[in-house]
Amino acid sequence: MANSPKSMSPLNRLVLRGVLLALSFILSAIDHSLPSFLPGVPPMSIGLANLVVLFSLIFLNAKDALIITLAKSFFVFFLRGPISFLLSLSGGLLALLIEVLIWVLPKKKISIYFLSAIGGIFHNVGQILAYSFYAKLNVWVLMFPLALVGLVTGILIAFILNLLTPLMDRWFKNRRKDFG
Amino acid sequence: MHQENKDSSQHITWKINKKEALILGAIFLVLLGLIFWYYFLRPTTSHYKTADIYYENELIESVVLDGKEKTWTLELPENTHQTVDIEVHIRADRKIEVLSSNCPDKICVHTPAISEPGQSIACLPNHVIIKIEE
Incomplete structure (x- = not known):
């Protein structure tokens, strides 16, 4: 696959990081504006911004993914408030950690669907954990529907990334030809 | 000047295989069952x-x-x-x-x-x- 990050010029990588950061802000804004659907479930993020984090894990490196995760949590802090910041931070960091572990540990190849779905599940699990620790509420039963939503969202994200990859391949190949 | 780059994306496949689909499907069904049990099948009392x-x-x-x-x-x-x-x-x-x-x-x-x-x-x-x- 012609998308090796070291073959990108530093300027290209910088621009890509900037664009991905902006995109993660937009997705986070949409994510945190969605209403809650089940009674008793507070409106939590469903994990759309994980698309950008996953993309940067694949096409950039883990450090960039971490920076994007932290930055979008701070963005949510200014957009929504401190509670949403806590939820986004906990969910995003846990999802990133699990995704990196799943990426690094197994010897054979992992499918993007599996990676994204597990990341989505743990994104919401992280949110529930932070919420129950901070509020001292016993909300573990909310974990079931939210984990399910995370799984579905993860599969959706993997599907979107799958559609985008042929375009990305072409983009990267052209860029490499231009900038060496 | 060809560099042998460590292509990180080679570690990912873009199609799902049977074993992973089974694991995800199992998790999905388990979660669905837990949700169903909790929201519909638990006995409820009749007083306010x-x-x-x-x-x-x-x-x-x-x-x-x-x-x-x-x-x-x-x-x-x-x-x-x-x-x-x-x-x-x-x-x-x-x-x-x-x-x-x-x-x-x-x-x-x-x-x-x-x-x-x-x-x-x-x-x-x-x-x-x-x-x-x-």
Whole structure:
């Protein structure tokens, strides 16, 4: 696959990081504006911004993914408030950690669907954990529907990334030809 | 000048294989079953439920959800340094919800109305929690 990050010029990588950061802000804004659907479930993020984090894990490196995760949590802090910041931070960091572990540990190849779905599940699990620790509420039963939503969202994200990859391949190949 | 780059994306495949699909499907079904059990199959009692309202983990109010509509602003026992401005509303269908709040997040306002034990609405910046007891 012609998308090796070291073959990108530093300027290209910088621009890509900037664009991905902006995109993660937009997705986070949409994510945190969605209403809650089940009674008793507070409106939590469903994990759309994980698309950008996953993309940067694949096409950039883990450090960039971490920076994007932290930055979008701070963005949510200014957009929504401190509670949403806590939820986004906990969910995003846990999802990133699990995704990196799943990426690094197994010897054979992992499918993007599996990676994204597990990341989505743990994104919401992280949110529930932070919420129950901070509020001292016993909300573990909310974990079931939210984990399910995370799984579905993860599969959706993997599907979107799958559609985008042929375009990305072409983009990267052209860029490499231009900038060496 | 060809560099042998460590192509990180080679570690990912873009199609799902059978084993992973099975694992994901199993997780999906287990979660679905747990949701179904919790929301539909648990035995419920027939008497009216009570909603307890806590401020900083102390019970300040307890209301019965008996179908009488009621809207009021929460009153704290002693006015502490922070003011809490939360409007609570009991609906005719025996659910309780938060109408308005002076917190920045407004998560409590956007949480759907609750009616079952175990459910809760929390306004964390204001340290207010509404829980349903049996």
